[in-house]
Amino acid sequence: MGITVVGTVAFDAIQTPFGKVDKCIGGSGTYFSVAASFFTDVALVGVVGDDFTEEEASIFKGRRINLDGLQRVKGEKTFFWSGEYGFDLNVAKTRDTQLNAFAGFQPKLSEAQREPDVLFLANIYPELQYDVLKQAKRPRIVALDTMNLWIETKRAELERVIREVDLVIINEAEVRQFMSESNLVKAARGILALGPRAIVIKRGEYGVLMITKDSAFAAPAFPLENVFDPTGAGDTFAGGFLGYLASRSELHDREFRRAIVFGSVLASFTVEKFSLDRLREVTLAEVQHRYREFRALTHFEDFEV
Amino acid sequence: MGITVVGTVAFDAIQTPFGKVDKCIGGSGTYFSVAASFFTDVALVGVVGDDFTEEEASIFKGRRINLDGLQRVKGEKTFFWSGEYGFDLNVAKTRDTQLNAFAGFQPKLSEAQREPDVLFLANIYPELQYDVLKQAKRPRIVALDTMNLWIETKRAELERVIREVDLVIINEAEVRQFMSESNLVKAARGILALGPRAIVIKRGEYGVLMITKDSAFAAPAFPLENVFDPTGAGDTFAGGFLGYLASRSELHDREFRRAIVFGSVLASFTVEKFSLDRLREVTLAEVQHRYREFRALTHFEDFEV
Numbered sequence: 001m002g003i004t005v006v007g008t009v010a011f012d013a014i015q016t017p018f019g020k021v022d023k024c025i026g027g028s029g030t031y032f033s034v035a036a037s038f039f040t041d042v043a044l045v046g047v048v049g050d051d052f053t054e055e056e057a058s059i060f061k062g063r064r065i066n067l068d069g070l071q072r073v074k075g076e077k078t079f080f081w082s083g084e085y086g087f088d089l090n091v092a093k094t095r096d097t098q099l100n101a102f103a104g105f106q107p108k109l110s111e112a113q114r115e116p117d118v119l120f121l122a123n124i125y126p127e128l129q130y131d132v133l134k135q136a137k138r139p140r141i142v143a144l145d146t147m148n149l150w151i152e153t154k155r156a157e158l159e160r161v162i163r164e165v166d167l168v169i170i171n172e173a174e175v176r177q178f179m180s181e182s183n184l185v186k187a188a189r190g191i192l193a194l195g196p197r198a199i200v201i202k203r204g205e206y207g208v209l210m211i212t213k214d215s216a217f218a219a220p221a222f223p224l225e226n227v228f229d230p231t232g233a234g235d236t237f238a239g240g241f242l243g244y245l246a247s248r249s250e251l252h253d254r255e256f257r258r259a260i261v262f263g264s265v266l267a268s269f270t271v272e273k274f275s276l277d278r279l280r281e282v283t284l285a286e287v288q289h290r291y292r293e294f295r296a297l298t299h300f301e302d303f304e305v
Numbered sequence: 306m307g308i309t310v311v312g313t314v315a316f317d318a319i320q321t322p323f324g325k326v327d328k329c330i331g332g333s334g335t336y337f338s339v340a341a342s343f344f345t346d347v348a349l350v351g352v353v354g355d356d357f358t359e360e361e362a363s364i365f366k367g368r369r370i371n372l373d374g375l376q377r378v379k380g381e382k383t384f385f386w387s388g389e390y391g392f393d394l395n396v397a398k399t400r401d402t403q404l405n406a407f408a409g410f411q412p413k414l415s416e417a418q419r420e421p422d423v424l425f426l427a428n429i430y431p432e433l434q435y436d437v438l439k440q441a442k443r444p445r446i447v448a449l450d451t452m453n454l455w456i457e458t459k460r461a462e463l464e465r466v467i468r469e470v471d472l473v474i475i476n477e478a479e480v481r482q483f484m485s486e487s488n489l490v491k492a493a494r495g496i497l498a499l500g501p502r503a504i505v506i507k508r509g510e511y512g513v514l515m516i517t518k519d520s521a522f523a524a525p526a527f528p529l530e531n532v533f534d535p536t537g538a539g540d541t542f543a544g545g546f547l548g549y550l551a552s553r554s555e556l557h558d559r560e561f562r563r564a565i566v567f568g569s570v571l572a573s574f575t576v577e578k579f580s581l582d583r584l585r586e587v588t589l590a591e592v593q594h595r596y597r598e599f600r601a602l603t604h605f606e607d608f609e610v
Contacts, residue, residue, distance in 0.1 A: 017487070087487040182322070182392040184510075185530045205489075206511040209528060218525035218602050223514060225490045257605035291608060297523050298603055300562035303596055 002041030002064070003246050004113045004139075005032050006132045007122025007235070008102060009046045009070065013082035014274060016089070018228045024275035025056055026081060028122035028145070031232035034279055035239025035266045036120075037063040038287060040246040043113045045069035045132075049076040049101040059280060069113055076101035089230045089271075090204035109135045118246040120238060121165070123147050126157035133164055140251065143167035143242055145234070151178050162194050169200045169238050172209075185211065198256065200241065202234050208260050217257050222268035222294060229274045233267040236279060240266035240287075265290045307346030307369070308551050309418045309444075310337050311437045312427025312540070313407060314351045314375065318387035319579060321394070323533050329580035330364055331386060333427035333450070336537035339584055340544025340571045341425075342368040343592060345551040348418045350374035350437075354381040354406040364585060374418055381406035394535045394576075395509035414440045423551040425543060426470070428452050431462035438469055445556065448472035448547055450539070456483050467499050474505045474543050477514075490516065503561065505546065507539050513565050522562050527573035527599060534579045538572040541584060545571035570595045 007029030014021050029046045036042045041064045050072060060067055082096040105124075109132065119136045121129040121144040129144055136142065142165045150158050151174060158178075162168060168191055172184060179187035188199045188211040198212040205227075207220040241263030248255045265287055272278040312334030319326050334351040341347045346369045355377060365372055387401040410429075414437065424441045426434040426449040434449055441447065447470045455463050456479060463483075467473060473496055477489060484492035493504045493516040503517040510532075512525040546568030553560045570592055577583040 089487075182394075183530060183532065185528045189530075203511065206508065207523075207525070209525070211528070216528050216602055217605070218512075218528065219605070220512070220514070220523035220525065223490045223516070223521050223523065225488060225494075227488065254606060258608055261605055262608070288608065288610075295605075295607065297521055298605075300522070300524070300566055300600075300603075301559060302600065303563055303567070303593065305593075 002043065002116055003036050003118045003120060003242060004043045004045060004069075004109065004116040004136070005029055005036070005120040005122060006045045006107055006128070007032055007120070007124060008079050009044070009048050009052065010079040010081055011051075012231060012275065013080075013095075014229055014231055015084040016229050017085070017087055019274065021274050025059055026231060026275060027079060028235040030059065031235035031270065031276065031279070032120060032122060032239035033065050034059065034063065034276060035236040035263075036243030036246070037065050038240065038266065038284055039243035039262070040064065040117075042066065042243070043069055043116065045107050045109065045113060047071040047073060047101045047105045049078040050074050052078045059276060068110065069107070071105075073101040073104075083231070085230060089227055092231070107132055115139070116246070117141070118143070118242050120242055121145070121161070122235065122238075126150050126154050126161050129161045130157065133161060141166045141242070141245060143169055143238070145169050145238060146174065148174055148177060159194065162191065162196065164195070166197045167200060168196050169241070170202065171234065172201050172203045175199070175201055184209070200260065202237060204230070204233075208237070208264060210256065210260055212253075215253055217253075217260060219260050219264050219294070220298065221264060222290065222297065224268060224272065227271045230271050232276065233271050236270040237263040237267040239263070261291055261294050262287070265294060307348065307421055308341050308423045308425060308547060309348045309350060309374075309414065309421040309441070310334055310341070310425040310427060311350045311412055311433070312337055312425070312429060313384050314349070314353050314357065315384040315386055316356075317536060317580065318385075318400075319534055319536055320389040321534050322390070322392055324579065326579050330361055331536060331580060332384060333540040335364065336540035336575065336581065336584070337425060337427060337544035338370050339364065339368065339581060340541040340568075341548030341551070342370050343545065343571070343589055344548035344567070345369065345422075347371065347548070348374055348421065350412050350414065350418060352376040352378060352406045352410045354383040355379050357383045364581060373415060374412070376410075378406040378409070388536070390535065394532055397536070412437055420444070421551070422446070423448070423547050425547055426450070426466070427540065427543075431455050431459045431466050434466045435462065438466060446471045446547070446550060448474055448543070450474050450543060451479065453479055453482060464499065467496065467501065469500065471502045472505060473501050474546070475507065476539065477506050477508045480504070480506055489514070505565065507542060509535070509538075513542065513569060515561065515565055517558070520558055522558075522565060524565050524569050524599070525603065526569060527595065527602065529573060529577065532576045535576050537581065538576050541575040542568040542572040544568070566596055566599050567592070570599060
């Protein structure tokens, strides 16, 4: 039922050209869960320290998010990431990462968490992704995200997981890096050859490109006059994308395309304010409205002869 | 009738990661004319030296391109551009530019050239663009392209032309540079405030974004496994875009969107080989076929509630 996601719940310190926040809620599991919960039930598997209080946990309240899998480690602090962006908001520069409670994280899925429709392995150690994947019982879709660090330092471990997932959701630069191939389409085909059904390439302000063995789908990002903080946009996208898929009985190309647009819509809200400040206040009606604006943005008719 | 274009006809030397050509046909006017001639009659206004032989001029033969406005200056050489691309094919590095015959170019439009449906001022000196614009008699559409050099060195002259055109067709980085504004949508609105009806932003391998006072349209670039040489892609796009518009009696948003897709289709052929080697062999049937592939690439349905 629904989605199980394994990812980080974190505190972030963020600086962009438009402002600065010393401590706000972040983490791949956080953004993903809130986004996916617009469409389906989410079981969030992660870990926090005892500095993650009820007040912070309120981000998950009143949503379809089950926190049975969110461990709280006494005497530890929560995972911490500090990063900054220049005027090119597509590129984050990491200043500091403190694993804290996450260092000893060894997720054990409960019976309920083992049997989701969709399993999402957010960007964590590839070994941990593999371990979780092996605990799951036949989800309809298994998807993963990753990062440049694991491509550089744990390539074999990462490839082992990629060979067993259905979807790879990954940044454009990482596709090229993983295959050592500058042409994006060739690089994507190289990853598909390892086994996944589709690769969903995140291109920041340029949108998303999905490539399967026999089709391609390109969606732009929603053009925004105010982009304050791109942190979490990729995880929000993945949450909206997989959340929508988990809510569907059929999983044809048509549904994948709609799912990509819903993911893009949710990500476009995330970047409008710092942290989850915008995403947490968005309503389903606003999401559906922007979906239709996406249609207007991209629609064109066949030519007349 | 049709289009009048004022631009360069050139020899290029090009190096990309996939090969090297010491002397091939290039120039904004050349790419533009060949692309536009798929849809409409083109009057090409430009200048070459006497090293531009009948053999080179054969690129224009058998097409709807009138060369009455292509001056040939005896004792001069043709405009020459030398550039190279690294693995990021979005960025050209200019090695050398030799104006040659172009240095003394002072176009005087003939009566026929003064009355086109569409006038395109390719990337030449802003003063020359202004002079040509003033010679034209009420075209339905006047469009211009420009470059970073003119934004840096002739900003006032460039702004004077922009205030009088209908369409600005320009690279993404130049939009930001012209307005000193990192947010693309805000920067585009700043340019629209000067007068143009629409701004068409070229984003290389990420496609095109058109912004008008009350709408936006985003088209991806066609994903290609083989991109050999991006030279001329922008001018080919402009040619397909404006050529299609010139062939239409109505100029609503619907036609602009189709025009952008035809421009993108033609540009996608240009980059598949060096110089105009691919564009010159393409048929209208191939162009129409890829237009429909573009539809498949971008189409998605409304969601079901």
